[in-house]
Each structure stands twice: as structure tokens, then as C-alpha cells.
Amino acid sequence: MPVTRFFAEHAWLGQVTAAADVLIDVDGERIVEVRAGADRPADAVHLAGVTLPGLANGHSHAFHRALRGRTHRAGGTFWTWREDMYAVAAVLTPDSYYALARATYAEMAMAGITCVGEFHYLHHGPDGARYADPNALGEALIAAAGDAGIRLTLLDTCYLTGGVDQGLQGTQLRFGDGDAAAWADRVSGLQDREHARIGAAIHSVRAVPADQLRTVAGWAQDRRAPLHVHLSEQRAENDACLAAHGRTPTRLLADEDVLGPGTTAVHATHLTRFDIDLLGASGTTICMCPTTERDLADGIGPARALADAGSPLSLGSDSNAVIDLFEEARAVELDERLASERRGHWSAATLLRAATGDGHASLGWAEAGRLEVGALADFVTVSLGSVRLAGARPATLLESLVFAAGAPDVQEVVVGGRQVVSGGRHTTVGDVAEALDAAIAAVLP
Numbered sequence: 001m002p003v004t005r006f007f008a009e010h011a012w013l014g015q016v017t018a019a020a021d022v023l024i025d026v027d028g029e030r031i032v033e034v035r036a037g038a039d040r041p042a043d044a045v046h047l048a049g050v051t052l053p054g055l056a057n058g059h060s061h062a063f064h065r066a067l068r069g070r071t072h073r074a075g076g077t078f079w080t081w082r083e084d085m086y087a088v089a090a091v092l093t094p095d096s097y098y099a100l101a102r103a104t105y106a107e108m109a110m111a112g113i114t115c116v117g118e119f120h121y122l123h124h125g126p127d128g129a130r131y132a133d134p135n136a137l138g139e140a141l142i143a144a145a146g147d148a149g150i151r152l153t154l155l156d157t158c159y160l161t162g163g164v165d166q167g168l169q170g171t172q173l174r175f176g177d178g179d180a181a182a183w184a185d186r187v188s189g190l191q192d193r194e195h196a197r198i199g200a201a202i203h204s205v206r207a208v209p210a211d212q213l214r215t216v217a218g219w220a221q222d223r224r225a226p227l228h229v230h231l232s233e234q235r236a237e238n239d240a241c242l243a244a245h246g247r248t249p250t251r252l253l254a255d256e257d258v259l260g261p262g263t264t265a266v267h268a269t270h271l272t273r274f275d276i277d278l279l280g281a282s283g284t285t286i287c288m289c290p291t292t293e294r295d296l297a298d299g300i301g302p303a304r305a306l307a308d309a310g311s312p313l314s315l316g317s318d319s320n321a322v323i324d325l326f327e328e329a330r331a332v333e334l335d336e337r338l339a340s341e342r343r344g345h346w347s348a349a350t351l352l353r354a355a356t357g358d359g360h361a362s363l364g365w366a367e368a369g370r371l372e373v374g375a376l377a378d379f380v381t382v383s384l385g386s387v388r389l390a391g392a393r394p395a396t397l398l399e400s401l402v403f404a405a406g407a408p409d410v411q412e413v414v415v416g417g418r419q420v421v422s423g424g425r426h427t428t429v430g431d432v433a434e435a436l437d438a439a440i441a442a443v444l445p
């Protein structure tokens with residue numbers, strides 16, 4: 001295969017400012033040369049604007065996309081929102097989920113997301129009936145990501161109880177495998193693909209009994225697969241865990257060997273000082289999902305304190321009420337400003353690292369998320385031509401992106417050397433809005 005040459009006007013190579021005139025040579029799906037200050041070859045694909053490594057969306061539930069804008073009229077709480085979410089989960093089939101996920105992942109591609117961590121807990125048919133292929137819904141998600149042109153880590157989620165000492169009810173029956181051993185048995189039937197890897201997830205300490213946690217963690221550790229867990233998103237989860245176990249959810253996960261450098265805790269909103277130190281010392285990544293956390297009135301998690309304690313940061317669109325990693329990145333800093341009444345907690349480069357390299361590492365794709373020789377050729381170009389970014393200057397391009405760019409500014413997306421978005425248009429799905437409209441109408445008329 002011949003080398004494809006890309007010439008980026010500006011590119012972020014991991015430093016505190018962007019480099020100019022960067023030549024990126026790609027052979028197959030890998031980067032084989034990166035050179036700043038280069039002359040522009042006549043045969044190179046021109047990347048106008050700022051080129052970044054592909055963005056990693058660390059936490060997604062693809063089907064929640066159907067609820068965007070529909071859950072606000074009556075106000076409600078996290079728990080009433082969950083009822084709306086269950087209504088969508090109740091009607092999905094492998095076919096309708098494939099269509100919804102393909103359109104949602106295509107929207108992610110257009111936002112510059114080249115890899116998504118899908119926290120997947122909808123496993124079975126109505127009333128928990130098994131499909132002929134017990135992984136039919138997971139396979140639908142793997143196919144959807146492939147057809148949308150992005151990488152996926154299927155974080156197959158163990159979900160066994162409706163709460164501490166409560167059985168599954170209603171739609172929740174579709175989530176359950178009985179026990180963690182049966183979960184492991186089913187998940188072991190899934191295989192990695194070129195664009196997809198299999199990881200594990202513990203839904204939460206609400207949904208996996210304490211004596212089952214080690215089975216899930218052990219499955220992931222044996223395979224060196226990523227392990228994700230929702231952690232302390234709502235105070236009610238902490239209260240229930242303290243009442244049942246006399247320990248916070250973080251302490252329970254630490255005691256059961258769930259935390260560590262291969263683990264990502266999602267949200268980590270309501271923590272004690274001791275929890276923060278346990279997470280940081282273990283090297284557990286923290287995935288913040290600020291647009292969802294504010295949508296659901298969760299609260300503001302202690303991201304800076306967690307990072308200072310030793311936890312890497314990643315970012316997720318979670319409920320997909322918003323799909324825009326620039327918005328997630330700036331929200332981490334801006335929320336911290338609101339909570340502390342001070343500015344300057346996170347640099348633009350550090351937030352971009354969360355959105356790229358550290359996000360990919362938490363999804364088991366350590367060879368992506370960096371513009372360097374040997375890395376996967378996944379990168380995105382943000383145009384500087386919109387009203388949002390007009391006036392941006394080279395010395396502060398990274399700050400312009402983090403604090404002013406939006407998903408619509410992404411014009412070019414390359415995944416594994418293949419152009420997935422070109423001139424702001426998805427190259428295979430075409431009209432993504434139309435695909436979303438049709439897929440959502442099929443599940444929520």
C-alpha cells in the first residue's frame with residue numbers, strides 16, 4: 001500500500017502549543033512519519049486548521065441518544081429520567097439498536113470522536129429472554145461502530161440487581177445474566193476485531209453484589225482488558241452502600257480489588273477525602289461526563305483533587321444529550337471555577353490529553369491518541385474558519401479549541417488512515433441527521 005501524505009497547517013504534537021506545517025505520512029493504518037516545519041508536498045492531502053489526535057469518548061450509552069431534548073418538560077430527578085430511559089430500553093431489538101447506534105456513532109465521528117467506550121448493559125430480549133446469539137445486541141453495537149467508521153471498546157456490563165438486596169424488575173430483566181460467572185461465560189463468547197475490543201464493566205455497586213465484584217474484576221485482569229464502573233454519581237448510591245456495607249462505594253471497590261491502572265471510575269462525583277486518595281493511589285482513571293452530570297443534576301466531581309492524587313482523566317458523552325468533547329473538556333475547568341471561585345485549574349493541553357491519549361488508554365487503545373510514529377493513524381482537523389474560531393492566533397490555538405470550538409468545527413476525520421469525515425460530511429453514512437431521525441422514530445414514535 002502506498003504511503004498517504006497529509007499536510008496539517010497546525011497540529012498538536014503533545015506540547016503546550018500547536019506546531020506549524022506538519023507533514024504526517026501514513027502507511028496502512030499507522031503513522032510512519034511526523035515532521036513539523038515541513039514544506040508542503042504537492043501530492044499531500046491538505047488539512048486546513050488544527051489537527052489533533054482522534055478524540056476518545058470514554059463513556060457512552062448509545063441508545064440514550066433517543067432521549068435528547070425529551071426529558072426536560074416536567075423537570076423530575078435522576079430517577080424519573082431513568083424511567084424515560086427504561087422506556088427506550090424496553091423496545092430495542094438488535095436491528096433497531098444497530099440503526100440507532102450506527103447513526104449515533106456517525107454523529108460522534110462528525111464531532112471528531114474516533115474511538116468510543118460503549119458501556120453496554122442491554123443484553124437480552126424482553127423479560128430477559130435469551131437471543132439465539134446471547135451477544136446479539138453487543139454484536140449489533142460492534143457492527144454499528146464499524147459501519148460508522150470508528151473504533152469501539154465494548155464495555156460489556158455486569159448488571160445483576162436493581163439495588164442493594166433487590167431483584168431485577170421490568171426492563172431491568174433485559175440487563176441481567178443471573179450471576180457474575182454467567183456474565184463472564186457470555187462475554188467470553190465475544191471476540192476482538194480490527195476496529196473493536198472487548199472490555200468489562202461493573203454497572204455500579206447498586207447493580208453488582210459485593211460478593212460478585214471480584215469475578216468481574218478478575219475476568220478483566222486476566223485478559224488485561226479495561227474495566228469500567230459507575231461510581232458515586234448520586235448521593236443515594238452512597239447512602240445505600242453505607243447502610244448495607246458500612247463502607248463507601250469507593251472503599252468497597254478497593255476492598256474487592258476492583259481499582260487499579262486498568263480500571264476507570266465513571267463520574268466519581270460524591271467522594272470523601274479518603275475515597276479520593278484510594279482512587280488516586282491505585283492509578284484508577286476518572287472519566288468525567290460533565291454535560292450529562294449537569295443534565296441529571298448529579299453535582300460537580302472533584303476532578304482536580306483526583307488528578308492531584310494520581311488519577312488520569314478521561315472524558316465521556318455518557319447519555320449523549322450532547323456529543324461534543326470540546327464542551328466536555330472546557331466544562332471540567334469551568335465547573336471547577338464555579339465550585340472554587342478561582343480560574344486556572346487545568347491547562348488546555350492537559351484537557352486535550354484527557355480527550356485523546358489518556359482517553360484512549362482507558363479504553364485499551366494505548367497505541368492511539370497521539371500524533372507520533374507508530375501510532376494508529378487516527379486524527380481530526382478542526383477548521384478555524386467558523387465564527388466561533390475567527391481571530392484565533394497560533395500561540396493560543398489550544399486554548400481557542402478547548403474554550404471556543406464546537407463539534408461542528410470538525411471538518412476532517414481519519415481513522416486507521418481512512419477518511420471517515422471529509423469537508424464536514426460523513427463519507428459512508430452521508431446524511432447523519434436523517435439517519436438519526438429515522439432510527440429514533442423507529443423506537444420513540
Ligand SMILES: [Zn+2]
Nearest residue numbers: 061119230318
Ligand atoms: Zn453511564
